Amino acid sequence: MIILNDIKVQFGDFLALKGINLEIKEGEFFTLLGPSGCGKTTTLRSITGFIIPSSGSIEVNGKDITNLEVEKRNIGMVFQNYALFPSMTVFENIAFGLRVKKIPNDEINKRVSEIASKVELSPEQLAKKINQLSGGQQQRVAIARALVTSPAIICLDEPLSNLDAKLRIQLRNELKDLQRKFGITTVYVTHDQEEALTLSDRIAVFNHGHIEQIGPPDEIYNYSKTEFVCNFIGDINELGDKFLQKVNLPAGQKNYIRLEKLHVNSPAPGHIVFDDAEVISTEYYGLYIKYTLNACDSIIKVIEKNSGIPLYNIGEKVSVSFDPKNILKY
Numbered sequence: 001m002i003i004l005n006d007i008k009v010q011f012g013d014f015l016a017l018k019g020i021n022l023e024i025k026e027g028e029f030f031t032l033l034g035p036s037g038c039g040k041t042t043t044l045r046s047i048t049g050f051i052i053p054s055s056g057s058i059e060v061n062g063k064d065i066t067n068l069e070v071e072k073r074n075i076g077m078v079f080q081n082y083a084l085f086p087s088m089t090v091f092e093n094i095a096f097g098l099r100v101k102k103i104p105n106d107e108i109n110k111r112v113s114e115i116a117s118k119v120e121l122s123p124e125q126l127a128k129k130i131n132q133l134s135g136g137q138q139q140r141v142a143i144a145r146a147l148v149t150s151p152a153i154i155c156l157d158e159p160l161s162n163l164d165a166k167l168r169i170q171l172r173n174e175l176k177d178l179q180r181k182f183g184i185t186t187v188y189v190t191h192d193q194e195e196a197l198t199l200s201d202r203i204a205v206f207n208h209g210h211i212e213q214i215g216p217p218d219e220i221y222n223y224s225k226t227e228f229v230c231n232f233i234g235d236i237n238e239l240g241d242k243f244l245q246k247v248n249l250p251a252g253q254k255n256y257i258r259l260e261k262l263h264v265n266s267p268a269p270g271h272i273v274f275d276d277a278e279v280i281s282t283e284y285y286g287l288y289i290k291y292t293l294n295a296c297d298s299i300i301k302v303i304e305k306n307s308g309i310p311l312y313n314i315g316e317k318v319s320v321s322f323d324p325k326n327i328l329k330y
Contacts, residue, residue: 001026002047002184003151006055009042016042017053018209024187025201029179031188033196034206037233040189041157047164047187048075048155060152070169071100076146080161084130090116090141090229091126097149098232099205115148119178135163136171143175147182155187160195172199193233197221205229227254227330235301240325243298247272252330259303262311264291267321274320279312295320 003022024030031041045051047058049070065073071162076216084093091112098108098180116126119140130138139159146154158237159175160168176199179186190196196203197217203230205212206221213225224230236258241251249255267273277295289311291302302320312318 001028001061001237003059004047004188005057005059007043007046007053007058009039009046009051010054016209017046019056019211020211022204022214023209024185024232025247026185027183029176029186029188029199031190031191031196031200031203032206033203039191039209040191040204040206044155044157044187044189047153048077070170072151074152076149076151078139078154078156078159080144080158082090082137082159084145084198086130086143088130089126090121090128090130090133093130093141093191094126094144094148096145111148112144115144115261118181121142126131134161136167139163139171141177145171147184151184153185153187155189157189158191160190161192168195175199197233207232221258223330227256230256230328230330236328237262237298238301239300240296240298241273242295243300246296247274249324249327256328256330257326258328259290259301262300262302262317262321263321264293264302268323271321271323275317277311277318277320279314279316279318280312282311284311286307291318293318293320 004020004022007017007020009085018038020043026199032043034040042051046053049065049068049240050069059065059066085096088096094112094115095108098111104113109322121144123135124132125137131143134143142159148294160171163171172195188199197220200217201218202214203220204214207228215227220229221233226235230236236256237253239257244251244255252290263271264303274295277293279291280299281292283290286306288306289304291304291312293302300320
């Protein structure tokens with residue numbers, strides 16, 4: 001549905017996007033993920049029309065929209081700070097785009113009421129001013145305003161970043177439910193790896209103006225194509241040469257393994273076992289325990305599901321085992 005062909009964006013001497021190529025399917029929840037300054041928001045703003053690329057083209061349903069005005073693209077936008085109008089009521093905020101399109105009042109009332117119900121905003125809340133709502137309610141208003149004009153696409157630029165952790169998780173789930181309910185093509189920008197993994201159908205990982213990898217969350221996480229993706233997505237252990245030699249694996253290249261792929265005192269058939277690792281520290285999270293171990297001069301971290309057995313003590317000797325297929329090599 002959305003195709004970006006060799007998109008380049010230059011600001012003065014700085015090349016912000018270095019030839020972005022990607023295709024977003026209709027109805028897909030597609031996330032642009034990466035650290036600050038990597039080009040993900042610039043890509044989003046190119047799709048919405050707030051930035052015109054220096055070269056390349058953007059197509060939606062086969063139509064070239066590269067130079068099309070923002071208001072003619074039929075794309076809804078939710079900004080990081082929501083960009084709501086504090087002097088207006090919730091109703092008027094949601095209705096704003098419809099009034100710009102000169103939709104009749106009866107139709108506006110109907111469509112605002114319908115979209116408010118779908119995002120769980122009550123009639124009482126529609127009469128309130130924006131500053132009378134919680135952060136989560138304001139986010140729902142911003143989403144409702146973006147959806148009420150029936151756009152083909154909705155773009156969201158870090159819409160959860162200003163919320164506290166508990167509310168962020170709650171609204172993350174609600175956001176995915178809403179996207180499924182509407183079936184709308186969604187382009188989402190975030191620097192939060194967990195957010196990207198839980199929300200997305202597919203993810204594009206950005207780094208310094210180019211895309212390192214595109215794929216579904218499990219592929220990005222378990223089969224990271226580059227060292228950057230491997231280190232950026234989730235937590236990771238880099239295995240030292242002495243550790244690798246000890247377990248008869250070749251040294252001299254970068255070798256990584258994810259924390260949950262290692263096991264303490266529970267070897268399985270086909271696993272490589274390293275005895276005589278020392279517990280340096282423990283972190284208890286309830287659902288799981290994170291151990292930091294010294295294994296042959298490699299400091300490695302292991303996540304173990306909480307099975308109710310007593311925690312290993314600092315200084316205690318344990319074994320570490322893993323399936324060599326789970327090592328990521330670069």
